[in-house]
Amino acid sequence: MRPSTAPTSTSHGIRISGVSKVFPGLPRPAVDDVTLDVAPGEFMTFLGPSGSGKTTTLSMIAGFTPLTAGSICVDGEDISRLKPHKRDLGVVFQQYALFPHLTVTKNVAFPLQQRAVPRADVEARVRAALELVGLADFADRLPRQLSGGQQQRVALARAVVYQPRALLMDEPLGALDKKLRDQLRREIARMHRELGMTFLFVTHDQEEALTLSDRIAVFNNGRVEQVGTPNELYERPSTLFVAQFLGESNVFADDGAEVVVVRPERLELHAEPGAVPDGCRHRKAVITDIVYVGNHHRIGLRFADGTEGSVMRLAGTALPAAPGESVVASWSPRHQAAVPRPAATWGV
């Protein structure tokens, strides 16, 4: 076991190479040849629709599910054949998974006892971990005497107190209501900054993914469609699935085997084709509706070929037209992303 008394943990990278998981009886692999590099100290998120293989991948990293093929290395050491308790990773579950018969203190002390940490250190480190999640006053409670949000904080404290090589979280905010989610999400971001630990986070909520992550791996049908920073994924989606899963997009048929994706805030609206700036591309459209969303307006469009799209306008700027009117939408080719035309259906 690593000695882990240092106040800050050193960071560790995770390399997932060619990992697959086939469940007998399922028509296709749950995880299909996934290769990913998680840098030391990185906050990496697995994002994707239900059933896309996020949990299965995380569970293979944690050691709960054996791999069908491939390997998983932490700092170059192949851990894919190790039992979960030998992997030295922290895991946080959607349903908290606290030990119901142990107090908060004993829950958090549990991993330290497994590592034979001296009693005096245990006490100090448990207190530090509970302070990190703001629960120092709840040390003697049983889990059932805590709210859902508090229980998940205890689970977080328990999963980082022994400074594991990385922290894996499977939809840790999934069981909480909106307000608590936002609050705990900020705390997870803060913990990541303070601990400098490698975080692997699973969600199907794009807002969570975009606000927390250094990089996002977008899962679909057991495969990783694209890995990149939130900005890269948003501005330069490499597949139509990614473009449509993350944020809104306007999709235009282009020549050949590609389609073009333009984000709503990159479209300009004009009354007639003559007003389109030089070098810009354009399509005719009819305004279907205008909705006020927080600090901007979302203008719904139906293009000449029947596809739907949208434009974003900051609230306060003059609206160019009203519902039912014909307009011309234009964009600069710099702001378009060309992606392969999908062969058939995709995603959910």
Next chain:
Amino acid sequence: MPSTRAGRPRSIGWGLRLWVTAVAVLLLAPTLVVIPMSFGAGQTFAFPPKEWSLRWYEEFFSSPQWMSSVVTSAQAALLTGVLATVIGVAAAIGLDRGRFPGRELLRSAMMAPMIVPGIVVAVAIYGTFLRWHLNGTLLGFVLAHTVLAVPFVITSVSTSLAGYDSTVEVAAASLGASGWTVLRRITLPLLMPGIASGFVFAFVTSLDEVVIALFLQTPEIRTLPVQMYDSITLEIDPTIAAASSLIVVVTTVALLLPQLVRRRRSES
């Protein structure tokens, strides 16, 4: 699962309360009649007794025959409780978690002694134990009673397992606990209510068992129920009422104890 136990049960209406009381009286009254009878002073059974005395208790506690049967019964019941609990807990967990062919068959086989008529089990055990020279030994009583008691332990532990989320075990493993540690520090403590009531049922099963014990007895070693049976077939005197009263009290206390402990714990 603990949160539901900690919750107060809803209060029940008067009609239902009356009904429950009536059923309880009907079920318990015949048993409870022996208690006053055991304090009678007369030579024969009388209810209610005309005069009161402790003479049958004195008779009971000063008879070497009665006393040795009490000791045998206590030993057999305790050992059966322990052995059946160990086997039953392991079996319940294995049947719950294991994914192997013949699992349901194995479960039925282990539950069979609950369904098969006692006399059939008794004859079978008698025949087998004759060959193994286990008749008339404490080990013989313990093994035979364990066979009868294991189904009770499996049932009560399986009930605990049904309301149990095994994610905590996965979590414990991720935190560095080996399989044994998970069992010792997480699984068993969480199943403790089921294990404790399984133990009590096993203990009481052995204490009350008479058919097999009749077959396995020898003049040197017999259990309390067998001694009682023998005493009525030979000569009837109210010593047996004293013995019965003691058995009723011990079984009742054994069955109520876990509930009382649980209530005390959930109140604190």
